[in-house]
Amino acid sequence: MKLVRVNLGPRAYDIEVASGQLAQSASFFQARHPGRHAVLICDANVRAPYGEPLAAALSKNGYRCNLLAVPAGEATKCTAQAEMLWNSLLECRTDRKSVVIAVGGGVVGDLAGFVAATFGRGLAFFQVPTTLLAQVDSSVGGKVGINLPAAKNMVGSFWQPTGVVIDLAVLQSLPRREYVSGLAEVVKYGMILDATFFEYLESVVPQLLARDEVVLERVVARCCELKAQVVEQDEREESGLRAVLNYGHTFCHAIETVSGYGRFLHGEAVAIGMVQASQLAENLNRIEQSLTMRQLNLLQALELPTTVAGLDPQQLLAAMQHDKKVEHGKLRFVLPTRMGHVELVSGVSPEVVLEVLQS
Numbered sequence: 001m002k003l004v005r006v007n008l009g010p011r012a013y014d015i016e017v018a019s020g021q022l023a024q025s026a027s028f029f030q031a032r033h034p035g036r037h038a039v040l041i042c043d044a045n046v047r048a049p050y051g052e053p054l055a056a057a058l059s060k061n062g063y064r065c066n067l068l069a070v071p072a073g074e075a076t077k078c079t080a081q082a083e084m085l086w087n088s089l090l091e092c093r094t095d096r097k098s099v100v101i102a103v104g105g106g107v108v109g110d111l112a113g114f115v116a117a118t119f120g121r122g123l124a125f126f127q128v129p130t131t132l133l134a135q136v137d138s139s140v141g142g143k144v145g146i147n148l149p150a151a152k153n154m155v156g157s158f159w160q161p162t163g164v165v166i167d168l169a170v171l172q173s174l175p176r177r178e179y180v181s182g183l184a185e186v187v188k189y190g191m192i193l194d195a196t197f198f199e200y201l202e203s204v205v206p207q208l209l210a211r212d213e214v215v216l217e218r219v220v221a222r223c224c225e226l227k228a229q230v231v232e233q234d235e236r237e238e239s240g241l242r243a244v245l246n247y248g249h250t251f252c253h254a255i256e257t258v259s260g261y262g263r264f265l266h267g268e269a270v271a272i273g274m275v276q277a278s279q280l281a282e283n284l285n286r287i288e289q290s291l292t293m294r295q296l297n298l299l300q301a302l303e304l305p306t307t308v309a310g311l312d313p314q315q316l317l318a319a320m321q322h323d324k325k326v327e328h329g330k331l332r333f334v335l336p337t338r339m340g341h342v343e344l345v346s347g348v349s350p351e352v353v354l355e356v357l358q359s
């Protein structure tokens, strides 16, 4: 078991990384939040395997417990579902001592976290991420929100969880496509922050694809540590440091938006977005071709998609205008400089971006 602390003063919290502890996590919640009413929010896919057993365990531990399920998939991160959940919380007699527990992938974590952040002006919430992507990225750091049809994650808040329970055992039954998609965010951490970690990933590709739990514990805990270090220094993405976590996401969010939030899993779009971002850096003579190739080779070895066809480059460029890093109408990109290091770059001309989108 590994414990990662996110040191944010009064909003500090623990991330527990272990295997098989999900059903016993009532004590983790009890130790960190005094309330005895829990609202579990999950998606239809995890309701039976994880939502119901966890609700039963909480009830046994003296909680009044409600279980709410939303449809699976990115399209669920929308205003209609948020409104449905606000109304359900009201019907469940949720008060300010109640706690929301998000059980599921990034969609559920972002949506449930947003609902917790806004209902009654803010409820405590825990993250119980059940996908690799949510375990290494979206459950940590407090970015919660929903999409607008034309802009990903456009309505939201910074609302830190009270704790995060990561059960590695759940990864064994994750559909292969979903699991592999999470590996894109793992590669991201090596590219942006830790060259040694990237080398390690290159050396454990077969173990990663086989979901070896020893390797996964090290990988998931390292990603959480790296993210915690960034979030501790720039919780609300004010100094620009936190923007490094957005590597590949300007392209990624445009791809997800233009393709209607259904064709690609988030991690798949991240993989393609990172390839496009490093291509942009290469075209701007900021990095050697060998760095782009190294990233491409690892992503492909991990069976991730690295190209996209059938999306209009002009539409993608237009969608990028809604990126949250845009300042005074100008795009800003997180671009690699060397392995384990990236920079936030302004003043990239739309023509150069278009070249990458057309290639």
Ligand SMILES: O=C(O)C(=O)C[C@@H](O)[C@H](O)[C@H](O)COP(=O)(O)O
Pocket (backbone or CB within 6 Å): 137, 138, 140, 141, 143, 152, 153, 185, 242, 243, 245, 246, 249, 324
């Ligand atoms: O936590 C962050 O900060 C990130 O940027 C991590 C991203 O991987 C994540 O997808 C995030 O939600 C994107 O943030 P956004 O501000 O571009 O919507």
